Amino acid sequence: MNKRLLDRSALLALTLAATTALPAFADKASGTLNVAFTKELENVDSYFNSSREGVVLQRAVWDGLIYRDPETNEYVGNLAESWEWVDDTTLEFKLREGVTFHNGEAFNADDVVYTVNFVAKEENGVKTQRNVNWMDSAEKVDDYTVRIKLKQKFPAAIEFLSGPVSMYPNEYYAEAGPSGMGLKPVGTGPYKVVDVVPGQHFVLEANENYHDSPKGQPEIEKIDIRTIPDVNTQMAELFSGSLDLIWQVPADQAEKLGEMGQFTVANESTMRVGYLQMDSAGRSGDTPFTDPLVRKAVNYAINRQELVDALLQGSSKVVYTPCFPSQFGCIQDVTEYEYDPEKAKELLAEAGYPDGFSTEFYAYRDRQYAEAIASYLNAVGIDTDFKMLQYSALRELNMDGEVPLSFQTWGSYSINDASAMVSQFFKHGSLDSTRDEEVLEWLNVADSSTDPDERIEYYTKAIQKIAEEAYWAPMFTYNTNYVFSQDVSYTPTADEVLRFVDMSWN
Amino acid sequence: MTDATDPLSREIEGPSPRQMLRARALKHKALIFGMTVVLLLVLVALFAPLLAPHDPYAQSLMNRMVKPVFMGGTWEHPLGTDHLGRDYLSRLIYGARVSLLIGAVAALISGVIGTAMGVAAGYFGGKVDAVVTFLINVRLAMPVVLVALAVVAILGGSLTVVICVLGLLLWDRFAVVMRASTLQVRRRDYVAAAQVIGASTPRIVLTEIMPNIFNNLIVVVTLEMAHAILLEAALSFLGLGVQPPTPSWGLMVSEGKNMMLFEPWLVLIPGAVLFVLVLAINLMGDGLRDVTAPEGRS
Numbered sequence: 001m002n003k004r005l006l007d008r009s010a011l012l013a014l015t016l017a018a019t020t021a022l023p024a025f026a027d028k029a030s031g032t033l034n035v036a037f038t039k040e041l042e043n044v045d046s047y048f049n050s051s052r053e054g055v056v057l058q059r060a061v062w063d064g065l066i067y068r069d070p071e072t073n074e075y076v077g078n079l080a081e082s083w084e085w086v087d088d089t090t091l092e093f094k095l096r097e098g099v100t101f102h103n104g105e106a107f108n109a110d111d112v113v114y115t116v117n118f119v120a121k122e123e124n125g126v127k128t129q130r131n132v133n134w135m136d137s138a139e140k141v142d143d144y145t146v147r148i149k150l151k152q153k154f155p156a157a158i159e160f161l162s163g164p165v166s167m168y169p170n171e172y173y174a175e176a177g178p179s180g181m182g183l184k185p186v187g188t189g190p191y192k193v194v195d196v197v198p199g200q201h202f203v204l205e206a207n208e209n210y211h212d213s214p215k216g217q218p219e220i221e222k223i224d225i226r227t228i229p230d231v232n233t234q235m236a237e238l239f240s241g242s243l244d245l246i247w248q249v250p251a252d253q254a255e256k257l258g259e260m261g262q263f264t265v266a267n268e269s270t271m272r273v274g275y276l277q278m279d280s281a282g283r284s285g286d287t288p289f290t291d292p293l294v295r296k297a298v299n300y301a302i303n304r305q306e307l308v309d310a311l312l313q314g315s316s317k318v319v320y321t322p323c324f325p326s327q328f329g330c331i332q333d334v335t336e337y338e339y340d341p342e343k344a345k346e347l348l349a350e351a352g353y354p355d356g357f358s359t360e361f362y363a364y365r366d367r368q369y370a371e372a373i374a375s376y377l378n379a380v381g382i383d384t385d386f387k388m389l390q391y392s393a394l395r396e397l398n399m400d401g402e403v404p405l406s407f408q409t410w411g412s413y414s415i416n417d418a419s420a421m422v423s424q425f426f427k428h429g430s431l432d433s434t435r436d437e438e439v440l441e442w443l444n445v446a447d448s449s450t451d452p453d454e455r456i457e458y459y460t461k462a463i464q465k466i467a468e469e470a471y472w473a474p475m476f477t478y479n480t481n482y483v484f485s486q487d488v489s490y491t492p493t494a495d496e497v498l499r500f501v502d503m504s505w506n
Numbered sequence: 507m508t509d510a511t512d513p514l515s516r517e518i519e520g521p522s523p524r525q526m527l528r529a530r531a532l533k534h535k536a537l538i539f540g541m542t543v544v545l546l547l548v549l550v551a552l553f554a555p556l557l558a559p560h561d562p563y564a565q566s567l568m569n570r571m572v573k574p575v576f577m578g579g580t581w582e583h584p585l586g587t588d589h590l591g592r593d594y595l596s597r598l599i600y601g602a603r604v605s606l607l608i609g610a611v612a613a614l615i616s617g618v619i620g621t622a623m624g625v626a627a628g629y630f631g632g633k634v635d636a637v638v639t640f641l642i643n644v645r646l647a648m649p650v651v652l653v654a655l656a657v658v659a660i661l662g663g664s665l666t667v668v669i670c671v672l673g674l675l676l677w678d679r680f681a682v683v684m685r686a687s688t689l690q691v692r693r694r695d696y697v698a699a700a701q702v703i704g705a706s707t708p709r710i711v712l713t714e715i716m717p718n719i720f721n722n723l724i725v726v727v728t729l730e731m732a733h734a735i736l737l738e739a740a741l742s743f744l745g746l747g748v749q750p751p752t753p754s755w756g757l758m759v760s761e762g763k764n765m766m767l768f769e770p771w772l773v774l775i776p777g778a779v780l781f782v783l784v785l786a787i788n789l790m791g792d793g794l795r796d797v798t799a800p801e802g803r804s
Binding site for chain 2: 231253256371375378379386387
């Protein structure tokens with residue numbers, strides 16, 4: 001009996017712990033900025049993790065050859081001073097001279113050659129192959145000139161070189177390898193890593209010898225990043241002053257924090273789109289979703305505007321396309337399914353389900369949104385057997401074609417091109433629940449063409465058919481909230497990357 | 507045998523055992539409190555559709571997290587609304603059904619299993635006893651919460667799965683107590699007498715043994731019921747128990763957890779109700795034991 005009472009009091013203790021003020025460790029005076037990460041990184045080496053937190057560290061610790069200004073989207077040289085296409089599959093870079101890595105090693109063509117050849121090799125197991133598998137190899141022309149060879153024509157090469165492909169020190173990396181790099185990271189970036197305690201915290205210090213990079217010079221001397229999975233704990237520490245900045249804060253909490261008037265709450269959109277995937281190809285067996293009337297009914301049943309206004313809030317928008325509106329090729333001139341539950345019921349009746357039907361409904365994140373969506377479906381007679389799974393488990397089920405209906409999201413790796421989403425899911429891959437031949441043909445033309453007008457034309461055809469046939473029920477775009485103390489000055493960007501180098505004390 | 511000092515004839519003059527039991531029960535305040543609360547909640551669960559002011563599933567995203575009336579809300583939603591704008595009081599009322607159903611059915615299943623094993627072990631002894639004792643030890647070596655989590659994670663969470671898992675896991679106390687009680691009872695003279703007149707084993711077990719160990723059984727039932735209710739809440743809190751939108755108190759605590767710093771009542775209300783129910787069932791069990799075993803044997 002005592003043990004049972006203990007379980008109950010654990011909850012009470014949690015409440016108390018969350019509301020009791022903790023001692024303040026740091027603030028503007030000490031020069032240390034305290035930041036929380038929600039997730040733990042599997043490896044700090046940016047080629048061997050696939051999380052948002054990893055991208056944040058990558059941008060702080062390492063540099064790429066090229067830099068894309070997040071405001072103007074213009075490409076400028078970073079570790080490279082200039083570049084040109086020698087032919088369709090060869091890029092030549094003139095490198096910046098006088099740059100040194102955090103350990104004192106000088107940066108030159110050997111580093112680029114080693115890094116590119118290492119990551120492009122599939123056996124080396126870079127986590128997100130898509131980021132590097134378009135490169136074939138690199139060769140040194142002289143100490144500060146290098147050529148990167150592509151496997152085939154790849155118009156997005158510059159975008160990738162300014163994003164996930166960063167340069168590593170050849171001598172150090174050859175010796176330390178990904179695991180050594182993960183524990184003692186060495187780069188050329190604005191911040192150097194002085195301490196890595198996996199699962200606890202990372203300590204970054206401003207790189208005083210940072211080269212004249214378009215990223216700008218670091219202003220905050222020291223950054224202490226701690227892994228705190230629970231958002232309530234993060235907020236409690238923010239109140240007590242032992243954290244200065246938290247991000248990815250859910251909308252409800254961000255609103256309340258904003259009302260308190262002690263913190264700056266900044267909201268920015270992200271490229272992530274939330275949608276319902278329906279098994280229109282009938283891969284999961286005999287399912288009602290093979291009938292277009294049922295799929296349209298599902299589309300009419302969802303009150304997208306209410307979801308955006310009440311749950312997602314911030315800069316989220318309603319979408320009807322299977323891609324993010326700013327992406328190249330993601331035309332918005334498609335069939336729009338306004339919320340109309342009566343029409344949904346009529347369509348279900350017409351399809352032969354006057355009393356509705358019952359289906360499994362899967363989700364992997366944002367339980368609250370999923371529950372709200374399920375409730376809309378229940379209201380028109382579609383009974384849902386709700387199942388919340390881990391992302392990897394749902395992905396596997398989905399690949400096996402065993403998912404009749406699921407709430408999915410896709411962030412397109414922040415790549416501003418419709419191919420990153422539409423082509424990902426409608427080209428008969430293992431995650432394609434539609435398998436429309438015509439859409440496949442059109443997307444093949446659109447993806448490989450170098451003529452922008454032709455690309456637009458074929459994306460339009462494909463996207464319009466997807467909307468007309470209601471293969472999916474696209475619903476909304478996501479946003480993210482950054483909350484920080486008023487000592488901190490920072491303007492977040494729309495690409496969901498936290499940039500320490502842009503932060504300063506007020 | 508008509509001597510005035512005969513114990514039997516003296517007892518006839520006093521109150522009957524049943525009357526004494528009732529008198530003791532009425533004087534036991536904790537038992538009265540526990541029984542009243544449990545009875546009240548059973549009635550609430552039975553008449554949920556009549557009592558609930560709203561449909562517990564009706565979502566209204568424009569009315570999310572309305573405060574309860576004692577915190578400045580309106581009587582439209584006396585206990586406020588949850589994160590999807592569903593009436594909190596109605597969900598609480600329907601949640602009582604889930605909790606009591608799981609508690610009762612899980613206790614019933616484990617009671618049947620545990621009693622059968624315990625009585626068999628106690629009555630037959632020997633090899634049967636050795637096997638049952640071994641099974642009890644095996645069961646006691648398994649951490650209940652971990653096993654329940656693992657099984658529910660594999661089979662997927664639903665009301666039926668949770669009831670079955672808990673029912674199949676919580677029989678150990680029944681088996682232990684029933685075995686010990688049967689051992690005591692089977693050496694009594696009336697059991698020997700029944701054996702001598704040639705009564706069959708099922709008859710002896712059902713008419714001579716069971717009625718005399720029934721008091722102990724009732725006490726264990728209440729304890730295990732409370733145990734099952736708490737485990738269901740824990741599983742639902744972890745997202746592995748009853749699945750949304752079914753209202754369950756553990757699930758309500760879990761859903762309110764994220765807003766705990768700003769809207770603590772979202773967690774406190776279902777938490778408090780759960781606390782009161784489990785306390786009441788435990789008080790009832792303790793009270794029953796005190797009343798039925800006044801000499802302190804149990």
